[in-house]
Amino acid sequence: MSFFNTTPVGQILQRVDLDQATVDNRLSDTINQYLKVLINVIVVGITLLLPTIWMAVVLIISAILFYLVQTVSIPALREVTRIFMLAAAPVNSLVTEVLDGMQTIRAFGKGGQFLDKADSLRDTHARAFYSFVSTSRATMVMTLLISALITSAVPLVGVLVPAINPSLIGVAMINAGELSHFLSSLIRVYGFMETSMISLERIAAYSKLEEEAASDTDYPLEKSWPKNGSIQLENYSTTYAKDLDPVIKNLSVNIKGGEKVGIVGRTGIDDLY
Numbered sequence: 001m002s003f004f005n006t007t008p009v010g011q012i013l014q015r016v017d018l019d020q021a022t023v024d025n026r027l028s029d030t031i032n033q034y035l036k037v038l039i040n041v042i043v044v045g046i047t048l049l050l051p052t053i054w055m056a057v058v059l060i061i062s063a064i065l066f067y068l069v070q071t072v073s074i075p076a077l078r079e080v081t082r083i084f085m086l087a088a089a090p091v092n093s094l095v096t097e098v099l100d101g102m103q104t105i106r107a108f109g110k111g112g113q114f115l116d117k118a119d120s121l122r123d124t125h126a127r128a129f130y131s132f133v134s135t136s137r138a139t140m141v142m143t144l145l146i147s148a149l150i151t152s153a154v155p156l157v158g159v160l161v162p163a164i165n166p167s168l169i170g171v172a173m174i175n176a177g178e179l180s181h182f183l184s185s186l187i188r189v190y191g192f193m194e195t196s197m198i199s200l201e202r203i204a205a206y207s208k209l210e211e212e213a214a215s216d217t218d219y220p221l222e223k224s225w226p227k228n229g230s231i232q233l234e235n236y237s238t239t240y241a242k243d244l245d246p247v248i249k250n251l252s253v254n255i256k257g258g259e260k261v262g263i264v265g266r267t268g269i270d271d272l273y
Helices: 002-006 009-048 055-100 102-107 111-160 166-206
Strands: 231-238 248-255 261-264 269-272
Touching: 009 055, 009 166, 055 102, 055 111, 055 166, 102 111, 111 166
Parallel strands: none
Antiparallel strands: 231 248, 261 269
């Protein structure tokens, strides 16, 4: 009960819908794609070494540059994605609240208030999405610049080492273009895999929640219980959560079977039969 009172509906819907779909579909495909791209990088890198061993200098420098880009961009992309996903939950919650309380909102003339709140939440979500897209594009620009440097370095090695066969230099330039493409794809796919892991992390957090009370109690009950619909409470107190004040304090009541009792609360009424 405390979980549903303290957890927004939009957050729950996002876990069971978007996050679960990401883990079931996108994550496995992304891991497979990452392994394929990694194998292509290794094969093309070995092929690039065929003309001369000096091509290893180009490979080492490119690997260092791409590693630096990865260490800077991937953590930023991961955190921006987490903010983007958190910003989407309030929007889903507001939609659910408006649909459930449409009649009440219209009765009290609060439509404008909810529209202003919706605009504010959409602006926050749009800013998070813009940050996510900007981070992705910045990573792409950096990888393209490094790819251009790799492609330019291969003919430079051919000029500095004249003993290399010109035809092999042509093959190396083609492989350099392929290597640049695969390295860029490797960072991009690795970024997708990292952001997809956020959904797995969010779902795993729900598996560590405190469980509800067990259906079995320490009090022995007869198999024929309950014999009638009587309810007896003595000094009963209850709270919505352990860290909140009691909403019912020291309530004592005896309701006999067959009696009809109306309960009037601050936000509504209910009937007991």
